[in-house]
Amino acid sequence: xxxxxRGRLLGGVSGCMGMRVAAREGDxxxxxxxxxxxxxxxxxxRGHARNCDDGTVQGEAQGDASSIDKFLQHLNKGPGPAxxxxxxxxxxxxxDGERGFDRRVIQEFFPAPDSPHIKTTEAAWQHPIYxxxxxxxxxxxxxxxxxxxxxxxxxxxxxxRWGMDLVxxxxxxxxxxxxxxxxxxxxxxxxxxxxxxxMRFIFLESVAGVPGMVAGMLRHLHSLRRxxxxxxxxxxxxxxxxxxxxxxxxxxxxxxxxxxxxxxxLGAQGVFFNAFFVAYLVSPRTAHRFVGYLEEEAVxxxxxxxxxxxxxxxxxxxxxxxPDIAVRYWSMPEGQRTMRDAILYIRADEAKHREVNxxxxxxxxxxxxxxYASKFVDENxxxxxxxxxxxxxxxxxxxxxx
Numbered sequence: 001x002x003x004x005x006r007g008r009l010l011g012g013v014s015g016c017m018g019m020r021v022a023a024r025e026g027d028x029x030x031x032x033x034x035x036x037x038x039x040x041x042x043x044x045x046r047g048h049a050r051n052c053d054d055g056t057v058q059g060e061a062q063g064d065a066s067s068i069d070k071f072l073q074h075l076n077k078g079p080g081p082a083x084x085x086x087x088x089x090x091x092x093x094x095x096d097g098e099r100g101f102d103r104r105v106i107q108e109f110f111p112a113p114d115s116p117h118i119k120t121t122e123a124a125w126q127h128p129i130y131x132x133x134x135x136x137x138x139x140x141x142x143x144x145x146x147x148x149x150x151x152x153x154x155x156x157x158x159x160x161r162w163g164m165d166l167v168x169x170x171x172x173x174x175x176x177x178x179x180x181x182x183x184x185x186x187x188x189x190x191x192x193x194x195x196x197x198x199m200r201f202i203f204l205e206s207v208a209g210v211p212g213m214v215a216g217m218l219r220h221l222h223s224l225r226r227x228x229x230x231x232x233x234x235x236x237x238x239x240x241x242x243x244x245x246x247x248x249x250x251x252x253x254x255x256x257x258x259x260x261x262x263x264x265x266l267g268a269q270g271v272f273f274n275a276f277f278v279a280y281l282v283s284p285r286t287a288h289r290f291v292g293y294l295e296e297e298a299v300x301x302x303x304x305x306x307x308x309x310x311x312x313x314x315x316x317x318x319x320x321x322x323p324d325i326a327v328r329y330w331s332m333p334e335g336q337r338t339m340r341d342a343i344l345y346i347r348a349d350e351a352k353h354r355e356v357n358x359x360x361x362x363x364x365x366x367x368x369x370x371x372y373a374s375k376f377v378d379e380n381x382x383x384x385x386x387x388x389x390x391x392x393x394x395x396x397x398x399x400x401x402x
Contacts, residue, residue, distance in 0.1 A: 123246075125239045127330055128387035135344045138351045140300050141393030143292060143358050153289040160272075161297055164207070167264045170200055194316045197305050198255040204298060205248035206265045207272055208353075211291045212241030214276050215284070232373030233360070240353055246329050247346050253323035254339070288361035292395065295354035302347035309340050317343070352388055358395025359384060363402075371401040 145151050164170075170192065192200075216237035223230040257265070280287040309317045322332060322342040330345045356372060371384040382390040384401050 209244035232370035
């Protein structure tokens with residue numbers, strides 16, 4: 001029998017939707033990160049925690065008194081990812097190798113790899129720098145239907161949006177769904193909490209990362225098959241897919257989906273990947289227009305959540321610090337690293353994808369170069385760029401882009 005101490009931790013954590021508490025008997029190294037709070041002991045973690053509706057967390061950790069004291073001191077003296085307000089502790093006894101808890105071990109959704117000789121892994125694509133003023137200027141916009149290809153793309157998008165709203169429990173004015181009302185003048189008919197918004201974000205981003213990868217893969221094979229260059233399309237499409245995945249990873253750092261959402265993502269990914277694969281083979285132009293309309297919906301979603309944050313309906317997003325993965329990827333400046341700021345960056349990315357895909361949908365799919373990967377004779381003239389300096393919400397027409 002080994003005497004250990006069990007402590008009940010009451011406090012708040014920024015940077016995650018809860019506290020990851022981990023400990024076991026014996027000495028350990030105190031660990032404090034914005035996405036993880038706990039004791040690390042030879043790679044083992046023991047403990048549990050739960051989220052509270054008011055933004056606080058309650059957890060329980062097991063270890064000897066010195067380890068827990070060191071843990072609490074590290075939290076309160078660290079960079080501020082957590083603050084422990086109260087500790088209720090009691091002595092317990094466990095057999096060697098026995099766990100002191102009835103619940104499953106809580107771990108980070110995607111823990112850091114066990115690679116002691118690797119310091120960090122750099123992003124494959126460096127994200128362009130956005131100014132705060134540029135991000136605040138992003139607006140909801142819609143490209144009008146001009147031909148049958150556009151009409152088909154919009155119809156398919158509205159059908160898909162209905163399914164997404166059903167899965168994520170989101171409802172809004174029906175006039176918005178059929179395009180007869182301004183989305184920003186419509187009121188949501190459902191009460192969206194931080195958790196519900198995060199589940200919608202996770203589902204949306206798990207789907208949004210598919211088109212760029214599928215289109216890039218098909219264009220890569222097309223280039224090999226025809227034995228000619230692709231003129232820059234592949235790189236932009238793959239980077240778009242990578243960017244959407246970074247959005248997903250950011251949200252997964254602060255919330256873990258349940259089994260229903262995981263099954264929904266699995267099914268949606270399987271269906272959507274194959275459907276988009278066939279659609280891109282049949283009509284790349286229609287496929288890009290579809291993605292442009294999809295990104296319009298993403299901008300609406302993130303604009304609405306920003307409005308809810310500013311209205312005080314989502315206080316956790318105002319106070320919660322953005323995960324480290326988001327701070328590094330977007331190079332978020334000091335003082336502008338809350339979840340609201342991260343959502344601003346994500347909305348700006350979606351607005352850029354909206355512009356890019358509407359622009360690509362206007363080009364000759366087989367012969368035109370990708371203007372976003374090209375150098376122009378007159379760089380001072382407004383033209384498509386990688387950042388949001390010359391933003392065109394509904395895309396550049398072919399004559400303007402080339």
